[in-house]
Every structure is written in C-alpha cells, then in structure tokens.
Amino acid sequence: MNYKVPSILVFMAAAVLEVSLGGMASIYGIKPGLILISVYALSVTGTEGKGLMYGALGGFIEDCLSGGFNGLFLSGYAIVGFLAGKAGKRLFNIGESANFIGIFVLSLVQGVYTALMMSAFIGGYDVVNASLRFALPQAFYNAMAGALILWLFKEQIARRTPWLKVIRQLRVRL
Amino acid sequence: MFRYIAKNKGIIILALVVLSCFLWMTSQVREPGKPSLLERGVGATAYPFVKGVSSISSSASGVWDGYFNLVGLVKENQRIKDYNSRLTQENTRLREELAKNTRVEKLIAFREETGYSVVPAKAVGRDASSWFKSVWVDSGTSDGVAKNMPAATALGIVGRVLRAYSGTSRILLITDPDSAVSCVLERSRDAGILAGQGTDLCRLQYVATHADVKAGDVVLASGLDGVYPKGMPVGVVVKASKAGAGYFQEVLVRPSADLERLEEMLIIKYEPPEMPREEHAAPPRRTP
Numbered sequence: 001m002n003y004k005v006p007s008i009l010v011f012m013a014a015a016v017l018e019v020s021l022g023g024m025a026s027i028y029g030i031k032p033g034l035i036l037i038s039v040y041a042l043s044v045t046g047t048e049g050k051g052l053m054y055g056a057l058g059g060f061i062e063d064c065l066s067g068g069f070n071g072l073f074l075s076g077y078a079i080v081g082f083l084a085g086k087a088g089k090r091l092f093n094i095g096e097s098a099n100f101i102g103i104f105v106l107s108l109v110q111g112v113y114t115a116l117m118m119s120a121f122i123g124g125y126d127v128v129n130a131s132l133r134f135a136l137p138q139a140f141y142n143a144m145a146g147a148l149i150l151w152l153f154k155e156q157i158a159r160r161t162p163w164l165k166v167i168r169q170l171r172v173r174l
Numbered sequence: 175m176f177r178y179i180a181k182n183k184g185i186i187i188l189a190l191v192v193l194s195c196f197l198w199m200t201s202q203v204r205e206p207g208k209p210s211l212l213e214r215g216v217g218a219t220a221y222p223f224v225k226g227v228s229s230i231s232s233s234a235s236g237v238w239d240g241y242f243n244l245v246g247l248v249k250e251n252q253r254i255k256d257y258n259s260r261l262t263q264e265n266t267r268l269r270e271e272l273a274k275n276t277r278v279e280k281l282i283a284f285r286e287e288t289g290y291s292v293v294p295a296k297a298v299g300r301d302a303s304s305w306f307k308s309v310w311v312d313s314g315t316s317d318g319v320a321k322n323m324p325a326a327t328a329l330g331i332v333g334r335v336l337r338a339y340s341g342t343s344r345i346l347l348i349t350d351p352d353s354a355v356s357c358v359l360e361r362s363r364d365a366g367i368l369a370g371q372g373t374d375l376c377r378l379q380y381v382a383t384h385a386d387v388k389a390g391d392v393v394l395a396s397g398l399d400g401v402y403p404k405g406m407p408v409g410v411v412v413k414a415s416k417a418g419a420g421y422f423q424e425v426l427v428r429p430s431a432d433l434e435r436l437e438e439m440l441i442i443k444y445e446p447p448e449m450p451r452e453e454h455a456a457p458p459r460r461t462p
Contacts, residue, residue: 019299019310029373030304048184056191066301067308067336067346069202071195078191082184114305121199122351134372138304 007042011058014038015065025145030137032145035062036110039077040103041150043084045157051088055081072117076110083109099150104143111135277438280328284440290403292440293317295325295343307350307372308333309436314341318443322401325441330407330430331355331395332439343441347433348408349376356399357408359385360392368393368408368427374434376409378425385423387414393427400446 014034022031039058043051059077063070083106115130150157179186281294299310313319315338325332325345333353336346346353353370357378364385366378381387391411397404409427416423431439 015302018302022302023300026304033303035302049187052184052188052191062302066303067306067344067350067352068303069199071198071202073303075192075195078188078195082188086184117196117199118305118351125351130372134305 007038007054007057010038010042011035011061014058015061019065027141028137030134030141033107033138033142034145035059035073036077036080036107036142037103037146037149039081040084040099040106040146041153041157043081044088044099044102046085046088048082048085051081051083051085052078053081054085055079069117069121072114076113076117079113080106080110097147100143100147103146104139107139107142107146108135111138274438277328281438281440284326284328291443293319293443295319295345295439295441297436297439298342305372306352307347307370307433308336309345309347311343311345311439311441312341313441314339314343316340319343319441323441324402324406324444325439326406327431327436327439329432330409331402332431332433332436334401335441345439345441348429349374349433354399355402355408356396357393358396359387359411360394361388362386362391365396365398366425374428375412376427376429378411378427379422381414381423381425383416383421383423387411387423387425389413397446401444403442403444 014037018031018034022034025031035058039051039055042054046054055077056074058081059072059074062073062077066073084102087102112127112131112135115125115127115135118130119125119127278294293313295311295313297309298312301308311325319335319338321335321338323335325334331348333345333347333350335343337344347370348355348368349370349372351370351372353368355368356365357368358365362385364381364387366381368376369379370376378387378393389411391414393408393411395402395404395406395408402408407430409429411425412428413426414423415425
C-alpha cells in the first residue's frame with residue numbers, strides 16, 4: 001500500500017506536466033510521454049505484477065486526459081509495465097544506457113499496439129503509416145527524455161530498490 | 175491445469191486486462207456515453223493543477239519575453255536596466271492585452287455575424303498523448319456547454335465538445351484521427367468528409383475523381399452531420415491529386431483556425447434543424 005500513494009502522485013504530476021507544458025516540448029506534434037516514462041521507471045524496479053498495476057494506473061490517467069477511447073492507454077501501458085517489470089531485474093540497470101533501449105522498445109511496442117487498436121475502431125486508419133509517423137518518433141523521443149530523467153533521478157530510484165544497490169556495489173567492487 | 179495458471183498468472187491477468195479493455199473500447203464505439211464517475215474524478219482533480227501550471231507557464235513566458243530584449247544591455251547601469259525591464263514587462267503585458275482584445279473583438283464580431291448563442295472558452299491544456307488532438311478549455315456544463323457542441327474561432331471551426339465536466343470541457347480538434355466533418359467545397363459545391371490524421375493537415379475523403387477541386391479552394395461545413403453549422407469555414411485545400419486514385423481524389427486540407435496556437439474560442443450552442451419526420455402511415459385500405 002505504501003508504494004501506491006507516491007506512484008499516483010508521480011502519475012498525476014506527469015499527467016499535469018504533459019497536459020499543460022507538453023506543447024512546449026512538442027516536436028512536429030510529438031511530445032515526451034511522461035506517464036509512460038513513469039510507468040517504466042516504477043515497473044523496471046519492481047515485479048511484473050506491480051508493473052502491470054502501475055501500467056494500468058498510468059494508462060487510466062492518460063485515458064482520462066486524452067481524447068481517445070477509454071481503455072486504449074490502460075491496456076497499452078499495462079503491457080509496458082508488465083514487460084518492464086518482467087525484464088527489469090535481468091536486463092536493465094537504472095542510469096545506464098540500457099534504459100534508452102528499454103524505453104525505446106517498450107514505447108514502440110505501445111505505439112504499434114495503439115495504432116493496431118485505432119485501426120480496429122477507426123475506419124481507414126493506416127497502421128504502418130501511423131507506426132512510422134507517430135510510434136517510431138514517439139519511441140525515440142521517449143527514450144531520449146526517459147534516459148535523461150532516469151539519470152537525473154537515479155539516486156532516488158536506487159534508494160527504493162535494494163537489489164539495484166547490490167548491483168551497483170558489485171560493480172564498484174569489480 | 176491449476177499449476178499452469180499459477181505459473182503464468184501474470185500473463186493471464188495481462189491478457190484479461192487487454193481483453194476487458196478491448197470490450198470496453200468496443201462498447202464506446204457502439205454507444206458513446208457520458209464520462210464515468212472515475213473519469214470525471216480524474217478530470218476534476220487534474221483540472222485545477224492543469225489550469226495553475228498553465229497560468230504559471232504563460233506568465234513565465236511573458237516575463238521571459240520581457241527580459242529577452244535586455245540581454246544585450248547587461249553593461250548598462252542598474253537603474254536604467256530596472257526601469258527598462260519594468261517598461262518592457264508592462265509593454266509585453268499591454269501588447270498581450272491588445273492581442274487578446276483583438277482576438278476577442280473578432281470572436282464577438284463572429285458571434286454577431288452568425289447569430290448563434292455562444293459560450294466563450296479559453297484553452298488551458300492540451301491532450302496528454304501525442305496520438306490524439308484535443309484541448310482542455312475552462313468552460314463546462316455549468317456554463318451551458320454540452321457534448322458535441324461545435325467550437326470555433328473567428329477563422330473557422332476548431333472541433334466539437336468531446337466531454338463536458340462542471341467547470342471544464344475537452345474539445346476534440348478536427349485534426350484528430352477520430353474526427354469527421356461533413357464538408358462542401360465553396361466554389362464547386364462538391365461534398366466530402368473531412369477526416370483528421372493526427373497531423374496539422376486533414377484529409378477530405380470521398381471526393382470523386384471527376385470533382386473540380388483545386389489548391390486554394392475554401393472548404394465549408396455542409397451541416398449534414400448535425401454537429402457543425404452549415405457554411406462555417408473549415409479549411410483551405412492545399413493539395414488535390416488524382417494520381418493513383420481509384421474512385422476518389424486525394425485532397426489535403428489545412429484547417430482555417432490555427433489549431434497549434436489556440437487560445438480563445440467560442441463554443442456554439444448549436445441545435446441542428448430538425449429533419450422532417452417521415453410519416454409511416456398505414457397504406458390506404460383498398461375499398462371495393
């Protein structure tokens with residue numbers, strides 16, 4: 001229970017920043033997905049179950065604040081959270097370049113999923129075109145912004161993740 | 175069986191979540207309803223923060239603009255610098271006010287010209303995702319705003335109300351992939367459906383290859399969709415191509431309203447004219 005309240009605050013802060021200031025950071029209509037980055041950051045240091053929950057929560061907030069179908073981001077971010085939680089301990093290490101690849105791949109997965117869902121509900125929606133036009137640049141932008149944000153908050157993230165501390169200590173010894 | 179479920183619990187829950195969401199989305203396509211209690215809760219919670227951050231950012235950018243002209247004057251003495259900064263700030267504020275007044279005057283003229291009852295609204299936030307195009311405005315059901323009311327600036331149609339809460343609403347822009355406006359070309363009177371693409375250009379669909387369309391043609395709302403008033407400007411054709419087309423041309427339209435820099439707009443309390451009801455009278459009984 002103790003991790004739920006701060007995570008809701010993180011998501012709400014990310015959502016407010018996305019809605020109010022996202023336009024300023026937008027490049028050709030693509031802005032950094034702060035909620036997705038938050039889902040990744042919280043899930044990669046947790047388990048797949050927690051990741052799924054974080055993803056569903058972040059996605060629900062994004063659904064409420066965007067003009068799409070309700071459930072679209074909830075399910076997409078749940079996939080991201082689940083995969084990030086599953087891969088977290090094995091592959092990623094906060095503050096390292098792996099985060100860039102992690103966010104890029106998961107953001108791309110979410111983007112392609114979104115395009116597929118939109119093609120199912122909006123007539124004439126081109127999945128390939130949308131994936132190239134939105135999902136790919138969005139994934140790249142998220143990866144850039146996410147790697148930077150995680151690097152800035154690496155100490156705070158490491159503090160709440162005991163296994164990460166151990167990895168770091170081992171690295172220092174090696 | 176149970177061991178398999180226990181082993182793959184995570185994937186099974188994820189599959190259930192995705193499946194439920196898919197069914198949820200399907201139900202919305204079939205029957206778009208009112209926002210749920212939870213959705214309204216998140217909207218109502220986020221709105222004051224969005225408005226607060228938005229006003230802080232706009233005043234911060236005003237101050238930044240005010241100081242921007244002073245960068246080259248660092249070596250000037252402090253008194254003149256302060257005085258200058260105050261004047262620059264004031265000047266920026268006045269220019270901002272003037273620009274705002276000009277925009278509001280245009281909106282008032284537009285309201286008088288059209289004769290519709292309107293609700294003024296100010297954009298306070300943008301869509302949270304890059305996939306959809308919507309804006310948050312500071313007028314809601316308490317101001318008389320309701321779902322599907324059209325929103326416009328003096329230049330043209332902006333979009334329609336997607337969700338209306340008590341003090342805020344979300345406007346779905348015409349550039350959103352889920353937006354469709356029934357349109358007609360002003361010059362040739364050829365009809366089409368203007369669909370958003372998620373970019374700054376829209377696509378005018380179902381325009382026949384023999385239709386007379388040229389770049390620069392003005393696109394107007396036809397009023398047939400029952401949402402947007404007939405004759406309101408929507409955009410201008412930027413490209414019309416017959417190459418590779420089957421039955422229809424490829425027509426790209428740039429919206430008349432500047433949707434990337436939306437500030438003030440009017441939400442029109444538009445009620446489409448009632449369609450004449452078809453009388454399903456019983457066929458006359460044959461008399462011998």
